Amino acid sequence: MLIDFNNLNINKLSFHTEFEKKVKIFLEEWFSEKEGVHVQTSGSTGVPKIFEIEKKKMVNSAVMTCNFLGLKKGDTALLCLPVEYISGKMMIVRSIERELKLRITEPSLKPLENLEEEIDFCAMTPLQVENSLEKLHLIKNLIIGGAAVSESLKHKILQMNRSASNRIFETYGMSETLSHIGLKQLMPEQEDYFTVFENVSISLDEKGCLKIFAPNVNAEELQTNDLADIRNDKQFKFLGRIDNVINSGGAKIFPETLEALVKKEIPNEAVFIGLPDESLGQKLILIIEGNQSDEVIKKISEIPFEKNFHRPKEIIFISEIPRTPNGKINRLELYKNINADL
Numbered sequence: 229m230l231i232d233f234n235n236l237n238i239n240k241l242s243f244h245t246e247f248e249k250k251v252k253i254f255l256e257e258w259f260s261e262k263e264g265v266h267v268q269t270s271g272s273t274g275v276p277k278i279f280e281i282e283k284k285k286m287v288n289s290a291v292m293t294c295n296f297l298g299l300k301k302g303d304t305a306l307l308c309l310p311v312e313y314i315s316g317k318m319m320i321v322r323s324i325e326r327e328l329k330l331r332i333t334e335p336s337l338k339p340l341e342n343l344e345e346e347i348d349f350c351a352m353t354p355l356q357v358e359n360s361l362e363k364l365h366l367i368k369n370l371i372i373g374g375a376a377v378s379e380s381l382k383h384k385i386l387q388m389n390r391s392a393s394n395r396i397f398e399t400y401g402m403s404e405t406l407s408h409i410g411l412k413q414l415m416p417e418q419e420d421y422f423t424v425f426e427n428v429s430i431s432l433d434e435k436g437c438l439k440i441f442a443p444n445v446n447a448e449e450l451q452t453n454d455l456a457d458i459r460n461d462k463q464f465k466f467l468g469r470i471d472n473v474i475n476s477g478g479a480k481i482f483p484e485t486l487e488a489l490v491k492k493e494i495p496n497e498a499v500f501i502g503l504p505d506e507s508l509g510q511k512l513i514l515i516i517e518g519n520q521s522d523e524v525i526k527k528i529s530e531i532p533f534e535k536n537f538h539r540p541k542e543i544i545f546i547s548e549i550p551r552t553p554n555g556k557i558n559r560l561e562l563y564k565n566i567n568a569d570l
Contacts, residue, residue, distance in 0.1 A: 230329060238256070301327045396413070453469050519545060
């Protein structure tokens, strides 16, 4: 299905699938007289919540993204994300604001499977990208969000798209910031720091967690639980969530940093957790998605961890790591499952 927002008449559009009908419901809500729309959080760090967002602020967010990427009237975009969440809703709002031609595709792990022509803009999750590597060259501007992009996926992207001229970015943001407030380029040049949009300022609190002030989308300064390294007033590096920090033998361990290191060496999904331990307080455990593999264990044993206590005390293989509906690792569920099995 294709919606041309430069020549829109909802009444003449035919919505057939359940997903297309959800898009229609959102469009009707958007073009109603109500000042806000309802959005559901992903639930990756707690119970999913539904809250209302002002349409004006969503438009402001859309403008920032479209300006950053240089999108213009008549460009094509692809929607392949659930419209219950801010990520899917914002793809529609960007298309409305910039008068794009929006192609509607059922959210799946292989959203580009039937794509043959070039698209100017698309947003996908890392899992979707993982299953669409051979067709990424068809997307001129791709943003990847919903979860961190692993080192192994970055490597695969570069390997499959070395000669491509498209641009690929990792996003930073959350429902409260109306999708993302900054991007980090993965292709053609790979960057280490996120660059925030115009009219967005950043700082750190006393714990080293990121604070965001984006008045165009949120009137109040947003306090995150994300530990960060700030290079300047527009660039920062994400280190990990403070509530994921593992305290083992008095040493603080950032699991996301270790996971990035491990994923440079193995193709599997890998998650570090801390399980209760009488002597250490928390014992560092590495969870690997996939079948038991001596080769994977050997590769992990050869990783030059910066500190000896960064090396996992135990490695556990499981068939599937639990995820939220939009693809994020569900650390709380994983912790409960592993703790119950031991």
